Amino acid sequence: MKISRILSFCVLPAALGVVLLSEFLVSPTAPDWLRRIALEVQLVIRDAQTQWMLVACLAIYFVAFLFLEQRLVGNRPWWRLDNPNLWLVGLVGLGALRYGLDCVRGAYPTEFVGLLAGVVLSQGALIWVCWPQDVRERAMRTLWLLGTIACLLAGAALWQPAGKGIFQYRGVPRWCGVWTSPNTYGVLMATGLVLAIGQLIYGLRFRVHSATFKSTRVAWLVASGVAATLCSVGLLKSYSRSAWLGIVVGIGFLTYELAYGCWSNGRLAIWLRRNGRLCIVLIVSLWVLAFWQFRDTEWRLVRRAFSVGNINDFSWRNRLTTWEGALQMMADQPLIGFGWDRLCTAYSELYSPPKLAESGAIGLNDFFKIGVNSGLPALLCFAACIWLRLRRNMLAAIHESDCTVPSEMQKIEALSSICRAGALVIFVGFWFAGGLFNLSLGPIFWTLLLLGSVHVSLESGSACSRLMLRPAVFCTLLTFVTALVWATARDPFQRVMFSVWDERGIRTSCLAVMPKGAEPLPVVIFAHGGGDSLETSGKTLRLIAEQGVAAIGFEYNKTNQGHFNAQMRALLGALLRQRWVQTNAVAWIGHSQGAQWMLSFLVDHPQLQPEVMVRLAGGWVDNLGFLETNTMHSQLFSKMRVWLLHGEADEVFPVAEVKRLAALLRALGAEVRFDVIPQWGHNFGANHMLLVRAAAEYCAAQLGGKQPVHVNVRPIKLYYWIPAGVMWIAFFGLRCCRSSGRQLQPSRWLLLAAWICGILALCVTLLHFVILGLPTTRTIVQIARHVVVPARLQKDFVWLTATLDGTQATIREVMEHLRLADLQRNFFKQPLDEASYHWWVLSPQLADYGEPIGWRRMLWESFYPRVRRATDPSVAAETVIQHLRQRVTVVDRSGLPESVVEIWRNQAATCAGFEKIYVAALRSVGIPARLGPTGRAEILSDSTWTPAPRSILECLKEVD
Numbered sequence: 001m002k003i004s005r006i007l008s009f010c011v012l013p014a015a016l017g018v019v020l021l022s023e024f025l026v027s028p029t030a031p032d033w034l035r036r037i038a039l040e041v042q043l044v045i046r047d048a049q050t051q052w053m054l055v056a057c058l059a060i061y062f063v064a065f066l067f068l069e070q071r072l073v074g075n076r077p078w079w080r081l082d083n084p085n086l087w088l089v090g091l092v093g094l095g096a097l098r099y100g101l102d103c104v105r106g107a108y109p110t111e112f113v114g115l116l117a118g119v120v121l122s123q124g125a126l127i128w129v130c131w132p133q134d135v136r137e138r139a140m141r142t143l144w145l146l147g148t149i150a151c152l153l154a155g156a157a158l159w160q161p162a163g164k165g166i167f168q169y170r171g172v173p174r175w176c177g178v179w180t181s182p183n184t185y186g187v188l189m190a191t192g193l194v195l196a197i198g199q200l201i202y203g204l205r206f207r208v209h210s211a212t213f214k215s216t217r218v219a220w221l222v223a224s225g226v227a228a229t230l231c232s233v234g235l236l237k238s239y240s241r242s243a244w245l246g247i248v249v250g251i252g253f254l255t256y257e258l259a260y261g262c263w264s265n266g267r268l269a270i271w272l273r274r275n276g277r278l279c280i281v282l283i284v285s286l287w288v289l290a291f292w293q294f295r296d297t298e299w300r301l302v303r304r305a306f307s308v309g310n311i312n313d314f315s316w317r318n319r320l321t322t323w324e325g326a327l328q329m330m331a332d333q334p335l336i337g338f339g340w341d342r343l344c345t346a347y348s349e350l351y352s353p354p355k356l357a358e359s360g361a362i363g364l365n366d367f368f369k370i371g372v373n374s375g376l377p378a379l380l381c382f383a384a385c386i387w388l389r390l391r392r393n394m395l396a397a398i399h400e401s402d403c404t405v406p407s408e409m410q411k412i413e414a415l416s417s418i419c420r421a422g423a424l425v426i427f428v429g430f431w432f433a434g435g436l437f438n439l440s441l442g443p444i445f446w447t448l449l450l451l452g453s454v455h456v457s458l459e460s461g462s463a464c465s466r467l468m469l470r471p472a473v474f475c476t477l478l479t480f481v482t483a484l485v486w487a488t489a490r491d492p493f494q495r496v497m498f499s500v501w502d503e504r505g506i507r508t509s510c511l512a513v514m515p516k517g518a519e520p521l522p523v524v525i526f527a528h529g530g531g532d533s534l535e536t537s538g539k540t541l542r543l544i545a546e547q548g549v550a551a552i553g554f555e556y557n558k559t560n561q562g563h564f565n566a567q568m569r570a571l572l573g574a575l576l577r578q579r580w581v582q583t584n585a586v587a588w589i590g591h592s593q594g595a596q597w598m599l600s601f602l603v604d605h606p607q608l609q610p611e612v613m614v615r616l617a618g619g620w621v622d623n624l625g626f627l628e629t630n631t632m633h634s635q636l637f638s639k640m641r642v643w644l645l646h647g648e649a650d651e652v653f654p655v656a657e658v659k660r661l662a663a664l665l666r667a668l669g670a671e672v673r674f675d676v677i678p679q680w681g682h683n684f685g686a687n688h689m690l691l692v693r694a695a696a697e698y699c700a701a702q703l704g705g706k707q708p709v710h711v712n713v714r715p716i717k718l719y720y721w722i723p724a725g726v727m728w729i730a731f732f733g734l735r736c737c738r739s740s741g742r743q744l745q746p747s748r749w750l751l752l753a754a755w756i757c758g759i760l761a762l763c764v765t766l767l768h769f770v771i772l773g774l775p776t777t778r779t780i781v782q783i784a785r786h787v788v789v790p791a792r793l794q795k796d797f798v799w800l801t802a803t804l805d806g807t808q809a810t811i812r813e814v815m816e817h818l819r820l821a822d823l824q825r826n827f828f829k830q831p832l833d834e835a836s837y838h839w840w841v842l843s844p845q846l847a848d849y850g851e852p853i854g855w856r857r858m859l860w861e862s863f864y865p866r867v868r869r870a871t872d873p874s875v876a877a878e879t880v881i882q883h884l885r886q887r888v889t890v891v892d893r894s895g896l897p898e899s900v901v902e903i904w905r906n907q908a909a910t911c912a913g914f915e916k917i918y919v920a921a922l923r924s925v926g927i928p929a930r931l932g933p934t935g936r937a938e939i940l941s942d943s944t945w946t947p948a949p950r951s952i953l954e955c956l957k958e959v960d
Contacts, residue, residue, distance in 0.1 A: 122449070156234075177234065187242065256276075521580055545709065644672065677955065816857050898916070
């Protein structure tokens with residue numbers, strides 16, 4: 001054996017080890033000398049001066065490897081649409097274009113570097129495998145590569161460095177291995193398990209061709225079995241549902257290949273072709289029956305597996321919520337996206353719904369990340385590349401025997417199937433856990449993907465065309481378009497990004513957030529503080545826009561007042577030309593430095609004064625001295641109303657300065673309201689957004705704002721999905737009809753078992769849903785106790801149904817109160833007797849008997865994520881009142897709804913109604929609360945009723 005060949009076979013495991021352990025090498029637990037090297041490499045990647053050179057080198061390698069691949073295994077002209085490399089070039093090209101635009105604005109993102117590095121490394125592995133022309137040598141190299149990956153993953157399965165255990169499930173640490181996330185660890189373990197199982201099947205299937213190497217074959221099978229066992233242990237200990245789903249998909253694909261692929265000659269393959277569909281029906285039916293039976297079990301693995309059906313699980317609910325936001329972002333910026341590394345910030349500021357306390361889940365779907373970062377064309381290229389790589393010549397292979405294929409080609413096809421199975425596992429992981437831009441997962445995925453498709457033979461042009469235009473592809477595209485339209489229809493806001501140029505030609509970026517509609521709106525211009533920027537002002541602008549006004553933010557110059565004045569003049573001039581602007585209803589809100597410079601601009605340009613101005617933590621400005629000493633301007637600001645909000649202990653602008661300012665503005669004819677916040681300094685902290693809400697309410701009331709935007713509860717609008725649903729039903733119906741004539745006769749016993757289990761699962765499911773929709777009559781309550789109520793909740797169920805006797809409550813509403821209240825029962829670890837729990841936490845009745853009680857879920861979903869780390873009920877109550885006041889406006893007028901459900905939907909309440917929903921919000925997170933004798937909320941603390949914390953807006957002291 002040549003030395004170069006030996007070196008290549010030795011260097012490969014080392015290179016794969018470095019790639020897989022890339023996260024570990026920069027961690028504190030890595031050896032010092034390795035960590036220093038890894039940190040230097042990381043610095044090169046992140047440094048702006050060297051990153052572009054690295055990207056240029058990777059791009060050169062990418063192009064060179066493309067030409068090498070075309071020469072070695074090119075079985076398609078590169079210009080054909082069925083060539084996956086054409087779409088890969090489109091993905092990389094569009095990503096590079098977006099990367100260049102990001103570099104122009106001064107950002108040097110690392111996500112594109114990770115994507116390009118993963119592609120280039122996988123191309124290198126592909127070239128190494130395909131370099132020899134001998135088919136047997138290619139098969140051996142592919143098998144060696146797969147075995148190396150499986151063994152490395154098996155070796156890392158039980159390696160748990162010290163300091164891990166941050167992630168837990170029900171008190172048990174989730175294994176992370178040498179990676180930072182248990183989901184990444186789980187997906188890699190699932191990949192190793194699928195590769196090990198595939199190699200076991202490969203060794204058994206092709207044993208006749210390696211009879212002379214019996215000892216080697218046995219050792220290989222034993223090694224594959226050990227690797228599969230170790231990866232199975234790691235997979236279970238990761239508690240990663242995305243990895244579990246990936247292993248199901250991967251093993252299912254291997255089973256499909258056993259039945260219809262290149263190794264499909266044998267009794268097992270014939271049996272699978274006869275009974276495969278019945279097996280799927282049987283497995284799904286048994287899973288449904290087990291779900292209804294064991295969803296409340298204390299066995300952690302089973303409970304984790306069935307938690308995908310738990311509506312109280314924020315993990316998958318947050319993912320679905322962020323996916324909707326990603327669709328809205330792609331609809332707003334469809335061509336070039338928002339830019340690399342900007343997904344989380346842009347979503348959190350501009351698109352996250354108010355109930356979502358943590359928006360990190362937006363970064364866990366790599367497909368939507370590509371669409372948001374680089375635009376829909378890049379996402380289309382990525383999807384087409386994956387689709388063309390994962391498919392094989394199904395039109396010719398299904399239901400046909402491969403006996404005529406030479407044995408060496410059968411081995412190549414079998415190894416390609418194993419590679420595609422491993423790529424499918426990671427593919428599923430990218431949907432739920434991310435990792436495409438990570439060096440631990442990205443190169444492995446691209447390597448398996450490329451190796452899984454490189455040996456697929458080229459079909460005829462007509463066959464390829466039919467394959468690319470299959471109904472499944474059309475239905476998928478229709479579903480995606482429907483999702484975009486549906487998400488856009490549910491978005492209550494319209495966002496307009498525009499630029500203005502001042503007299504010197506300097507460009508200023510601006511952002512307008514407004515309710516959807518064609519009518520002109522009052523305008524509120526917001527100038528953020530010195531420590532903020534336009535990019536971090538999205539939440540503030542949305543909070544202002546909720547009052548039925550158009551909120552405008554702009555990136556102003558923080559170092560030059562003259563430049564700021566030019567920017568304001570350009571912005572005000574541009575707004576006069578917009579159709580959505582009500583030009584006679586303009587307000588300004590300034591915070592800290594923004595408030596200061598807005599006031600200076602007003603003094604220099606009194607003719608541009610707004611109708612309303614609100615100043616948060618702003619003080620005196622020097623150019624006011626001229627107006628203070630000149631009595632000729634007594635009515636200079638007679639058309640303006642001003643609200644000054646200031647901290648009593650402000651260390652930057654003392655209260656005395658603001659009093660002086662208020663007196664001067666009154667002398668100049670302005671209507672001034674001056675409120676001081678006791679005990680607060682210049683920084684309002686967590687109350688900043690609440691004060692912005694109050695300022696927005698004041699501006700809307702003075703300007704006559706339109707109907708406030710209701711964002712607490714958004715309409716579902718399921719009717720958008722009817723066309724896509726009809727198309728999928730028609731597709732599966734036609735497919736079943738066409739394949740029914742070719743289907744082999746299945747096993748009678750298996751057919752009978754599938755029918756029995758399927759009917760039983762359907763009946764049990766219907767029984768649960770029907771009972772949940774029934775009223776709480778005595779008979780229904782008795783049936784529900786035995787069907788839908790867990791044993792631990794039986795006593796609470798009896799008490800609650802007896803309390804609600806005579807109301808219109810349903811079993812579903814009762815069960816929601818039971819389950820959600822039980823989740824919060826001992827949340828704050830305070831002793832609470834059963835009677836107090838029943839009356840002041842569990843009970844949905846607040847004041848009026850008979851009003852709707854379906855309020856707990858909508859409040860719990862909004863408030864629990866914000867208090868889940870609190871240990872003191874009083875601190876949690878402060879968080880509740882702060883967020884509640886941000887979401888609900890207190891108004892003094894009649895005709896407003898009094899029920900908690902309607903108050904939350906309409907986001908407005910009287911004083912009495914606000915106290916009622918305050919008590920409901922406290923109970924929803926497990927804080928015992930009631931309406932006191934004075935009609936105000938009280939909480940039970942240490943067996944004593946005390947007044948609940950109040951909003952900071954109720955503590956304002958007006959200064960004359």
